Amino acid sequence: MAYNFTSRSTCNADFLGPSLADICSGSSFVLFMSLLNTFVRDKNKISGICERIKPIERPDPEYDFVVIGGGAAGSVVASRLSEISNWKVLLIEAGPDEPTAAEIPSFFNDDLISWGYQTTNESHACLSTNGSCSFSSAKALGGNTVHNGMVYLRGNPTDYNNWAALGNEGWSWNEVKPFFLKAENNSEIHRVGRFWHATGGPLTVGRFPYQPPITYSVLAAAKEAGFGVSHDLNGDDLTGFSIVQTTNKHGVRRSSARAYLWPARHRRNLHVSLNSTCTRIIIENGAAVGVEYYQNGEFKTVHTSREVILSAGSIKSPHVLLLSGVGPQNHLKSMGVEVVKNLPGVGENYHDHLYYPVTFTVNEADIYDNNWAAASEYLAFQTGPLSATGLNQVLGVISSPATMPDYPDTQIQCAGYVPSCAPGEIGALQSTGRRVVAFLSGWEHPKSRGRISLASKNPFQYPVIWGNFLDNSDDVAGLVRGINFILALAETKALKAHNLTLSNTPLEACSDHLFPSDEYWECAVHQNMLPQSHNVGSCKMGPPSDPMAVVDPQLRVYGIKGLRIADASIMPQVISANTAAATMMIGERAAHFIKTYWGGH
Ligand SMILES: Cc1cc2nc3c(=O)[nH]c(=O)nc-3n(C[C@H](O)[C@H](O)[C@H](O)COP(=O)(O)OP(=O)(O)OC[C@H]3O[C@@H](n4cnc5c(N)ncnc54)[C@H](O)[C@@H]3O)c2cc1C
Incomplete structure (x- = not known):
């Protein structure tokens, strides 16, 4: 070679x-x-x-559709709508284009392009950081699909059947499955089969070309501990540990922008404006007629003849609505914002998956995996350690005794062996200690609900993000059960062979509890739990009978004509898995509704 x-x-x-x-x-x-x-x-x-898409410097004064936010869902919506050649579409994205670093899988979760959000006033969570939980959210074309872990999981059929049971017609598993398939181009169709998967869609999905050797010990441990091994967590093998499929093509990331927008770069009817922050939706006589945005030090406006689609994600979509006068009227009045539509659910029902990391050491030197050898292999062949996310591509899905066997509520995410920064020397040590791996107890059925609200009417001031995490004690119990699953996994011969040793040290704040008892872990999760950045629910979808619903089942904002929301914020309840695939499905679904309404098929 x-x-x-x-x-x-x-x-x-x-x-x-x-x-x-x-x-x-x-x-x-x-x-x-x-x-x-x-x-x-x-x-x-x-x-x-x-x-790449070449951004437009001077958008036209009017478009048929304006999409706000080019993330997981917004890129899908803009691309699908611009398939109709006589529809003019503008996509406005607050961030820059996706950085080159993002294309290398091992450089995921790069905080350089993050909005840098923090929750405030948590009474039960993140107590070690004064009740404020930090979480990442990308500000770039492609949104969080530019720096997420690329895990491709759709969630459980029951998640969607639950949405439908809440009165959301058209959202049962059988009705959403075709839209997952429409998006998908599975590069391992021979392995995963056509009943659950598809080829020919824009989003390439498959396993990474590289797995660190310890991967196979984790799978052996899962088998030994009775959790099982799944060959495809998106198929009929819904529980167990697995090397998951991810949104990569031949060892290179596939963000929603790369999958959906780049192939549309020659369309003359699709314009993308970067570094453009929407500050307000212009609403006249109960209808969305345009968007105000800020770019290069100037406020600008653009008009729309058909619809505005808000896809700014679970933090910013409610924020933009509130800034536009759509939300709970008392809150709007108290912030000095003119009430355009009293919609009490805007910003409510905010929730996220929660996790707690349990860390271990293994009997290996703590070396940097990013070095000239790894870099050369990646540049030449897009294989090797840089072509993957280390041990993070392995995760376990478990049904705890608190749920039904076919509706898992716990996810164990593995972490470690990620080559990111490097000093430039082959074999350099990160530390003189042993290599660290982590297993994250992930709670997938959170019951606590928080809120997004205005801190002021200044569009550049971040909203108040209150997760209210761990308010419901079932959420604490869920995390502790997951920790116990991890400790059971760590006791297996397969992992003991690596001399896996618990390295979490007892927290001072929990010194009243025996380490590592359940009481200790309960205390510890209140101190150091983290939100998983799978935030949803803050503009929830619901039937007209639900006074807290923000959008109807066709994603139209109640009471405002010509305005839909398409992003993770519309999920009434978070799905039981990582949220990107489901959010892209929501983008596909939204485009379908819009095309059906305006006769665009
Ligand atoms: C670190 C991290 C790791 C993750 N790992 C995974 C994973 O492995 N698998 C998985 O399935 N999910 C993962 N997720 C979650 C997943 O990526 C998100 O659920 C998904 O991207 C949400 O999509 P969205 O369209 O709602 O919002 P986003 O993807 O966040 O897109 C919103 C876009 O709107 C833009 N925007 C915001 N406000 C404005 C404004 N005012 N004007 C213009 N533009 C604006 C933002 O810059 C952004 O580009 C991860 C998330 C993070 C942060």
Whole structure:
């Protein structure tokens, strides 16, 4: 095999986001990361430098549709609507284009492009950080699909049947499944089969080309501990540990923007405006007629002749609605915002999956996996450690005694072996200690509900994000059960062979409890639990009989004509799995509703 770095592209994309060199601090990293960034950027197969959407500088005064937010759902909506060549579509995204670093799977969760959100006033959670939980959310074209873990899980059929049972016609599993399939291009169809999967859609899905060797010990441990091994958690094997499929193509990330927008880059009827923050939806006589946004130091407006689609995610969609005068009237009045429509559910019902990390060491030196050898292999072949997310591609789905066997409520996410920053030397040590791995107890059926509300009517001030996490004691119990599953996994011969040793040390704040008893873990999760950034529910979908519903089952905002919401915020209850695939499905569903309404099929 010969290394080939000669595919230097001549394309230019001066609108790209931050460089790899910005990710790692420390001067010794800079040369290595700058060179890697240059090589990656020039390699079209990885960076897609010649395939990117070219942003528009001066949008037209009017479009048929304006989509706010180019994330998991917004990119899908804009792409699907612009399939109709006589519809003009504008997509407004607050962030820049997706950075080249994002294309390399091992550099996931890069905080450089994050909005940097924090919850406040938590009485039961994140007590070690004064009741404020931090979580990541990407500000870039592609939204969180640009820096998420790429795990492709759709959730459980019961999740969607529950939505339908709440009065959301058209959202049962059998009705949403075709839209998952429409999106999907499964690169392992021979392994996972056509009953559950499809080929030919925009979103390439498959396992990463690389798994760290310890992966197979984790799977053996899962078998030994009785959790089982699933060959496909999206098929009929709904529980067990698995090397999951992810949104990657040949070891390169597939964000929703790369999957849906880049192939549409030659469409003359699709415009994308980057670094453009929507500050308000313009509503006249009960109808959305345009959008106000801020770009390059100026407020601008654009009008729409058909619809505005709000896809700014679970934090910003309610924020934009509230800034536009749509929300609980008393709250709006108290903030000095003119009430356009009293809609009490806006910002309510906010919730997220919760997790608690249990950390261990293994009997290996703590080396950096990102080095010249790994980088060269990745540049030449898009394989090796950089082509994957380390042990994070392994997770377990478990039904605890609190749920039905076919409706799992616990997810154990594995973590470790992720090559990200590197000092530039092959085999350099990260520390003189042993390598750390973690297992995250993930609680997938949270019952606590929080709220998004205005901090002020200034559109640039973040809203107040109150998770109210762990308010319901069932959520604490769920996390502790997950921790016990992890401890059982750690006791297996398969993992003992790695000398897996618990490294969580007793917390001072929990010193009244025996370490590691259930009482101790209950105390610990109140101290250090984290939201998983799978936030949903803050503009929930519901039937007209539900006074707290924000959108109807066709995603139309109650009481405002020409305005829909398509993103994770419409989920009435979070699904039992990572939320990106479901959110892209919501984008597909929204585009279908819109095309049906306006005769666009
Ligand atoms: C670190 C991390 C890891 C994750 N890992 C996984 C995973 O492995 N698998 C999985 O399934 N899910 C994962 N998720 C969750 C998943 O990515 C999200 O649920 C999903 O992206 C939500 O989609 P969305 O369209 O609702 O919002 P987003 O994807 O957040 O998109 C919203 C977009 O709107 C833009 N925007 C916001 N406000 C404005 C405004 N005022 N004007 C213009 N634009 C605006 C934002 O910049 C953003 O681009 C992860 C999330 C995070 C943060």
